Each structure stands twice: as structure tokens, then as C-alpha cells.
Amino acid sequence: MRPLLFLPLLALVAAAPPAAEPPADTPPAVEPAAAPIRLDQLGFEPLGRKLAVVPLTDAAARDWTLRDAAGRIVASGRTLAFGPDAASGETLQRIDFSRFRGQGDGFVLAVGDRRSHAFAIHPHRFRRLATDAMSFFYQQRSGVPILAAYVQRPDLARAAGHPREVMTCFAGKDERGADWPGCSYSLDVTGGWYDAGDHGKYVVNGGISAWTLLDLHQRLGPWGAGQAFADGRLALPERGNGGDDLLDEARVEVEFLLRMQVPDGQRLTVAMRTGGGRPASDFHRIDAGGMAHSKVADIAWTGLPTAPADDPMARRLYPPTTGATLNLAAVSAQAARAWKSSDPAFAARARAAALRAWAAAERNPAILASSDFAGSGGYGDPDLSDERFWAAAELLATTGDPRFAAIVAASPYLDRPSGDLSWGRLDQAGLMTLATSGDPVPTSIRDRARTAIRTLAAGYQAERARSGYALPFAGTAYQWGSNSTLLNRAMLLGVAWQIDRRPADREAAIDVVDYLLGRNPLDRAYVTGFGQRTMHQPHHRFWARAADPRYPAPPPGVVSGGPNSTAMSDPVASRMKGRCVGQTCWVDDWRAFTMNEVAINWNAPLVWVAAFLDATEA
Ligand code: 9MR
Numbered sequence: 001m002r003p004l005l006f007l008p009l010l011a012l013v014a015a016a017p018p019a020a021e022p023p024a025d026t027p028p029a030v031e032p033a034a035a036p037i038r039l040d041q042l043g044f045e046p047l048g049r050k051l052a053v054v055p056l057t058d059a060a061a062r063d064w065t066l067r068d069a070a071g072r073i074v075a076s077g078r079t080l081a082f083g084p085d086a087a088s089g090e091t092l093q094r095i096d097f098s099r100f101r102g103q104g105d106g107f108v109l110a111v112g113d114r115r116s117h118a119f120a121i122h123p124h125r126f127r128r129l130a131t132d133a134m135s136f137f138y139q140q141r142s143g144v145p146i147l148a149a150y151v152q153r154p155d156l157a158r159a160a161g162h163p164r165e166v167m168t169c170f171a172g173k174d175e176r177g178a179d180w181p182g183c184s185y186s187l188d189v190t191g192g193w194y195d196a197g198d199h200g201k202y203v204v205n206g207g208i209s210a211w212t213l214l215d216l217h218q219r220l221g222p223w224g225a226g227q228a229f230a231d232g233r234l235a236l237p238e239r240g241n242g243g244d245d246l247l248d249e250a251r252v253e254v255e256f257l258l259r260m261q262v263p264d265g266q267r268l269t270v271a272m273r274t275g276g277g278r279p280a281s282d283f284h285r286i287d288a289g290g291m292a293h294s295k296v297a298d299i300a301w302t303g304l305p306t307a308p309a310d311d312p313m314a315r316r317l318y319p320p321t322t323g324a325t326l327n328l329a330a331v332s333a334q335a336a337r338a339w340k341s342s343d344p345a346f347a348a349r350a351r352a353a354a355l356r357a358w359a360a361a362e363r364n365p366a367i368l369a370s371s372d373f374a375g376s377g378g379y380g381d382p383d384l385s386d387e388r389f390w391a392a393a394e395l396l397a398t399t400g401d402p403r404f405a406a407i408v409a410a411s412p413y414l415d416r417p418s419g420d421l422s423w424g425r426l427d428q429a430g431l432m433t434l435a436t437s438g439d440p441v442p443t444s445i446r447d448r449a450r451t452a453i454r455t456l457a458a459g460y461q462a463e464r465a466r467s468g469y470a471l472p473f474a475g476t477a478y479q480w481g482s483n484s485t486l487l488n489r490a491m492l493l494g495v496a497w498q499i500d501r502r503p504a505d506r507e508a509a510i511d512v513v514d515y516l517l518g519r520n521p522l523d524r525a526y527v528t529g530f531g532q533r534t535m536h537q538p539h540h541r542f543w544a545r546a547a548d549p550r551y552p553a554p555p556p557g558v559v560s561g562g563p564n565s566t567a568m569s570d571p572v573a574s575r576m577k578g579r580c581v582g583q584t585c586w587v588d589d590w591r592a593f594t595m596n597e598v599a600i601n602w603n604a605p606l607v608w609v610a611a612f613l614d615a616t617e618a
Contacts, residue, residue, distance in 0.1 A: 032532050034523035036114040037095070038469075041518035041531030042129065043120035047618040049507045050097045052109055052116060053469055053519055054079060055090040062111050064095045069106025069118075075099075079111060085468025086476045087582040088521040092468040117518070117532045124617060126513065130610035132529060132557025134234055136603045137213075137249045139555055140193040142201060142256075142308065150235040152529075155552040158542060161199065161308020162315070165190045167296055169268075170316040174372040180319065181269045181283075187317060189296050192256025196599035197304070197540040199311055200297035200376040203260050204369065205423045205601050207327030210253040212491070212604035214331070214338050215432060216611055217246045222436070222498060225615035243342060251346075253600075254335045257292070257328050258353050262320050262360075264289040270319045270367055286367070290360030291320035292328040294369050297376030304590065305544030305551045313375065321369045322361050323379075326387035329357035330426070333394035334433070351398060358395060361388070379423060386427035389413040393430030400440025408434065414448050417456060421488040422481075423601050428456070428488075432495045450499055457496035457505055460489050464508055469515055469583070472508045476565070476582045480594055483526055483562030486512045487605035494612045506616060509609055516559065516606075521583050527606065529556020537590040539597040546590045558598045559606045562586060567594040 039052040056062070059081035066075040079093040095109060102121060109116040132152070139146055139156060143165065148157040167189055171182025192201045193209070220228050229246035232239050238248035262268070268288040298313035306312075336351035365388075371378030381387075389411045396404035408414060413427035414434075421428040434441055434449035460472035467474045472489045479485060490509040497505040517525045518533065525531025528538070536553060537546040543554035565585040568577050572592035576585060586595045 032117065034533065035117050037109050037111060037116035038519045038521070038523050039109065039116055039119060040514040041117055041119060041525045041533065042513075043122060043125050045125055045510075045613075045617055046101055046103050046121055046123060048098070049510050050100065050121075051470055051511070051514065051519070052095040052097070053082075054093045054095065054111055054114065055088075055521070056093045056111075057091050059083060059091075059093075062093070064097075064109060064111045066097055066100060067108050067110065068102070068104055074102055074107075082468050087471075087474070087478075088468055089581040089584060090468065090521055094470070124614055126610040126613045126617075129513075129527065129530060129557065130228075130607055130614055131234065132555070133527070133559070133603055133607040133610055134229075134246070134249060134557075135555060136558050136598070137193055137252070137600065138234075138236055140600060141191070141252055142194050142199070143191040144237075147237065150237060152555050153552070156543075156555050158307055159309035161194070161311060163190065164188075165296060165315065167315060167317040169293075170299070170318055170373065174370065175374055176372045178271065178282075178370075178372065180271075183266070183268055183317075185263065185266065187259060187263075187293070189256065189259045189293075189317065191259070192253050193600050194308065195377070197538065197593065197597045198297075198376065199302070199306075199308055199541065200295055201256065202295040202297070202377065202379055203257055203292045203324035203327050204294065204321075204379040204381065205599070206253050206257055207324075207331050208421075208423050208426065208429065209600035209604045210250050210257065210331050211334060211429055212601075212608055213246060213250040214254075214334050215429070216608045217244065217250065217338060219436070219495075219498065220246075220611070220615060223612065223615040225611075228611060228615060247338060247342070250335075250338070254331060254350065257331055258350065260292045260296075260317075260324070261328060261353055261357065262288045262291045262293065264356070268320065271370060272367060286364050288320050288360070288364070290325070290356035291322075291364060291367070292324040292357060294318045294321045294324045294379070295376055297373075299373075300375040302541065304539070304541050305548045306541045307551070308542060318373060318376075319370070320367065322365055322367045322384050323369055323381050323387055325357050325361040325364075326384060326391045327426075329354050329361060329391040330387070330394040330429070332357065333391070333398040336398050354391075354395060354398070358391060361391070381424040385411075386413060386418055386425055386430075390426035390430040393434050396445070397433050397437045397441055405442055405445060408445055409442075409448075414445065415452055417452055420485050421492065422485070428492060432492070435495060436498060453492065453496050453499065457493055460493060460508060461504060464511065469519055469521075470511045471515055472512065478563040478565040478582045478585060480564050480567050481561045481599065481602055482564060483516055483559055484599075484602040484605055486515065486562075487559075487602070487609050490609045491605050491612075494609065497616070506613070509613060513609060513613065516562075522586060524586070524588070526560040526562055527556075528554045528558045535560045535588050535596065537588050537596065539590050539593040544590065554598075557603075557606075559602050560586070560588075561595060561597050561599065561602060564595045570594045 169183035234245035333354035463474035490512040544551040563586040
């Protein structure tokens, strides 16, 4: 396939931003009005699915026309009634113009006097989406300066944040008064990616994010696009080092995860339970060697804006947890495969760390994350059985050790996945690995994983048939980070496509991207820099121009968490309670941290899905 990004073009962008035009992310003085016909504002593949949605209060079929840029009618047909749709609160009709195979810019759909935005139909519509979405990770890097040569606009460059993080453990009283003793050592935990709009670096969440990029890396070859992120395709300081750029970026986080491992022989006093009302007797002394500290983070929240280099807050290492340890085990086992041929020494180091982490988690199976520390997110998870399955699956794929095969084969998750892939639910990650691994995963295990993935994909297809906007998710409860829930379903469908090559599974992934880029009841593109009515105001401490004009607007390629109809706990969302449903509980406001934050575990599946669609375009 063709490169994702041509270097000369990039050099041009970095060297000479056009002086007359505003930067790509400047909101237009007047935002275009919402269009009454909703479609993907980035446009369509010439041979791919093309669906638009029209809210209409009755079911009478209407004529639609498609005009090209010259105003000629190039296709026409009748709308298809869908009916009431609970997730959007609308009554809907659809326009399916998949059979139109023309190409160009400036197409417009019309139904009566309703008009869509103008849109394009070109091959590789999703290629720049994948590349820009990857740039997010470079720009979230901690510990290094973000250089103008590698970002889309000069104002995105910034000084290094937290360039030397040699940290000791939090000691003293937490928010509920429990007294933590701390630890006797410091670790150098410099580097990695900032999690989101905040400057925390969390092992739970860093884990799924790095896993997602490494999972993509290993699938590109089978999709016929092994060179998609070859050296030089991404704008990174590592370009020209001879290594794959996707691996170069993922390694930033894997190195950080490895640094979070407790040195062998360390005994620590930690709490065994999570939540409030913790009695002093809950503290126990454990052999913590090989476990992973849960996070490095500020001891109190900082405000917006705060550039990483200006973070005034003290930072600490937070106690090791079993969940973080299993994340480390899973990702470092996966890393041992990813770097096996290109860097055998790093692969061996990762493998050894994975085995030490596994042993530590087995020895300490129930050290849960506390949500009682100020200044950072909790990522608390009371059920670690899915993380254990995931880690065993990755270790099995790496080592072939029968003890991991036995654990995986005996787990209920191999046949009955628990729920949507997320930072706290990882069994589907294990299934995806097992379903497409060759040796040394036993075929009986691989086949069971495939069956589970087929069953999940069939369920998502059934939901897609019930969803007005044709999403492989028919629920009405939109969770924090709902856009990532959809993207993670699209990933699962992509793996199902890889196994069985059913076109409908790839089409369902297109439906997710179409929704994210404008085919939704708000007529919004949730990815910065793409579409006419895009998100401009993420909740982010550096891309904070909406909060303070001295800070930059976001780079292109950053996905908003998306509608959140369940938490509604930020100052903006709390005013929307009772006034929105599922897909409409969102607003482009930097204060809306439950709806409009951005995060590594949300951008990673955006990269995966965009690269998947680009690699597998007909
Ligand atoms: O993505 C997380 C979401 O699932 C939780 O409901 C929410 C509240 O605990 O936290 C989200 O994660 C945030 C993390 O705790 C701190 N960094 C920003 C993350 C995205 O909002």
C-alpha cells in the first residue's frame, strides 16, 4: 500500500505554515449550521458503504438526489424509513447510496429542501486520520520536548514536561484519612505518555493503549499493509532509525511500564481493599517485588490551562496494585513478541519482566486500586479475573507454556466474554490475541477464541440492525468515553473480518467512523481537524486555547470522549441532566471533562480502526 504520509509534504507543513490562512484548528468565525442530513463529513471510499441519515417525523419515503460539484444529479433514489430511535431521540429515515461509485469533491445530498454538507469521495479517506491520530501519542509524550519539526503547527511545540521523574511513593494520609507508609526507594519513571487532559501516567490505561497499538502492528502484515508505519511514515524524532514508526511510538509507553515495576525483594505495606471506610487493619505487608506501581501523578489536581513544563505540583508514585501488575504482564509479554526480531535484547527484557509480573500477581492476587488519592483518576477495578485471562493469553502466545494454556482453557472468558473492551475489561483483548495467533497457541484454544469473536460480532450486527444511526451498539446509556466503546467494538469487528472476511463486519466498522465524523444527531465530527463541524475545545491542560488564548488549539486527529449520559458530573453536564438522551449528551466545551476530554485509550482504537479501514479498502 502507499505510505501513510509523504515526507516532503510533512517537511513543508512543518517548515512553512501558510501565513494567510488560519491554522487548521481555528474554529470558523461562524460555525456552519447543523445540516438536516447527517453523514461522514470526511467523506467516503469510492467502493465502500455510503449511508446518510435524515431525521423526519413520518415514515413516508421521499426522493433523494446526489449532486456533484457542478450541480449535476449523479444518483437518486428513495429514502428508507427506520422509525423512532431511542439513542438519538429522533425518528429517522436513511439514504443508502453505496451503489454510487463516482469520485470527487463537493458532492451534496438533498431530500426536498434539506441539504447535506458538501463531501468528498476518494480512495484512502481514512489514511490521514490514522496518521494524525498517531501524532496524538507523540504530542502526549512526557519527559521530552515536543519539537516543531514533528507537529502539524508550530504552536503545538512545547518544552519537556517532567523531564526527570525520580519518584518515591506517596506517604501520609489519603482523602479518607488512611495513613500510607510509603516506600524506602525511588524509581526513575521518566517518560511515557500523559494519560489524557491531565498529567497523570497510569499503568492501568497505559496498558490497554500500548496493547492496542502493538495489536495493530501485528495485524498490518496479515492485512497486506505491513509497511503502513514503516520508518519515516510518521513525524517522529525516531524517524530514520530504521525501525517501524508504530513500534517506535509504542515503545515510549512500554519502556515506561517497565520502569514502574517494583524491584525484586521489596516488601511494602499496602491496603488490600478499595473504597472508603478502610480500617487500619486493612494494611498488610507483602512481598511486592515484580508488581507494578499503579501511577505517577500530581498530589492534587492542577487547573486548566497548565503546560506540562509548568506543572507546579509535587508528584508521587502510587502503591502497586494487582491490576497494574497484570497490565504490565500482558503488555510486556506482547512486547516480547513485537520486538523479537528487531530488538531481541529488548524482547528478552520484556519477557522476563512479564514473567516476574505474572508471578507477583499470582502471589498478591487482590491488591485493589484505591480511589482515595487526590489529584489523579482512580482507575479502580474490583474484578481482576479478566485482566488475569488477558495476561495469561499474552503469555501463552509468547511462551507456549502449558500452564498458561491451562489457565486460558479453564477460563469462562474463552467462551463467554464479559463486556465491552475498556481499561477495566480486558478479556476481549486476550481473545483477539488468541484468535489470530499461530504457534504456540493450541488450535483448540484458538478455535474457541474465534467462536467467541464470531458470536460477539453477530451480536453487534444484531444491534446495528436496531440502531437508527446504524451503530453496532443499540444501547441508550452512553458511558464516559462512549466514542471509545464504539471504536473498541469496531476493532472486534475488524478482527472478525480478519478471521472470516465477511464484508458486513468491515462495513460496521465504517459505520462507527461515519458516526464519529458527523453521522450523528448533533451533526458533529468528534475528531479535531476533520469535518465541517468538528470538536475544537477538548478538556486538555495544554491544548487549551478556548480557556486561554495564549495556549494552542488542539492538533488534528484527537477524538473526544463523546456523549456521556451516565456520569454527568462536570459543571457543564450537570446542567444538561434530563435535557438530553444517549447520543445527544455532549457539548464542545473545555470544562466538560466527562464528555469532552481526550485520552490515550480513546485515540489508540481510533488509530487501529482508521489504519484497518485504510489497509483493507477494496
Ligand atoms: O476513562 C475513565 C472512565 O471510564 C471513568 O468513568 C472516569 C471516572 O473514573 O475516569 C476516566 O479516566 C480518566 C482518568 O481517571 C484520569 N485521566 C483522564 C481520564 C479520562 O477522563
